[in-house]
Amino acid sequence: MAHILVVEDEQAINDLITMNLKLVGHTYAKAYSGSEVADMLEKERADLILLDVMLPGLDGFGVMEQIAPLRIPVILITARGALSDRIRGFELGADDYIIKPFEILELLARINVVLRRNEQAASAFVCDRVEVRFTERQVWVDQLLVDLTAREFELLEVLIRNRNIALSREKLLELAWGYDYAGDTRTVDVHIRQLRKKLGWEERIKTVFKLGYRLEVQV
Template sequence: MANILVVEDEKPISDLITMNLKLVGHQFVKAFSGAEMLPILEQEQFDLILLDVMLPGLDGFEMIRRIRHHHVPVIFITARDSLADRITGFDLGAEDYIIKPFEILELLARINVVLRRNVQEHTEFMADGVDVHLAARKIYKDGEIVELTAREFDLLEVLIQNRNIALSREKLLELAWGYEFEGDTRTVDVHIRQLRKKLGWEERIKTVFKLGYRLESEG
């Protein structure tokens, strides 16, 4: 997965972001100001920077100007929600501009979009003899190919990208079927049963009581 630099001066928000990055398998480094961020960038390579705008000292807009030579994609995360600020952020080269407060699942989804667009990241997931190649959309179990429908694979990809996070049936429909899908949430249960059967993941894909499902992963 990706190595992400989180530059956020509010510790509770920084902790929330990094806790969830860890849950889905990303690595991270924290910084709490622009001054702290600069030497870290000189010492380590990152796939993405999550950058607050209202930082102590130099703000995020100035920081993105100073780090352009590193060629690392940036997502702004900020309470500054004016149209002028958003335009400034994109004009400076940001990949995305997320307004606080935000839903953590939306943040993770937007991170995945930027990583897919910019990073040749590791796109395999392995568990219990199953090897999932996300980019190639191929799955092997004990060396044998496993045939999934397109929708089953879409659902599996969402579970992998949000592993160790409990997702409601409605959220799974939204992420795997699309925002405009208006079908019965029981279709999620049907597809989960098929995934469990085909992959042998009866214990890997957990049912979360009165909510939905969670894919458990050690890494």
């Protein structure tokens, strides 16, 4: 997974973001002002920066101008939603622009998109006897190839990308089937049963009472 620098001066928001990054397997560093960023990047690498715009001292746009030569992917996170601000952010090289308040699952999804686009995300996931190869869309158990349907693989990838987070059946339908899926949530239960059986993950994919499911993985 990736090492992500979170630059956000509101501690509660910084803590919320980094807690969820840790849950899904990323590592992180924290900064609370724009002036810290350049010095931190001299000491440690970052695969991605989550950057607030309204920071004390040097603002997010100033940070982007300062670190532009490093070519590190940046997602701007800000309450400033004016078109002129968004345009300025993209002109400075931002990969994405998220307006506060935001849903944490949306943020995690956008992080995955940016990481894949910049080829920083892990190409495989290993847990117990299971290896998932995202690029090849293959799943191996005990070094034997397991036959998954396209939908089973999509659901598995959603669970892995959001591991240790409880996802409702509705959210799983949205993420794995798409917004326009016309079926009901029982199809999620059917596919979860198949994944558990094929992967031997009866104890890994937890049922969350009256909600949905969570892939439980030690991080």
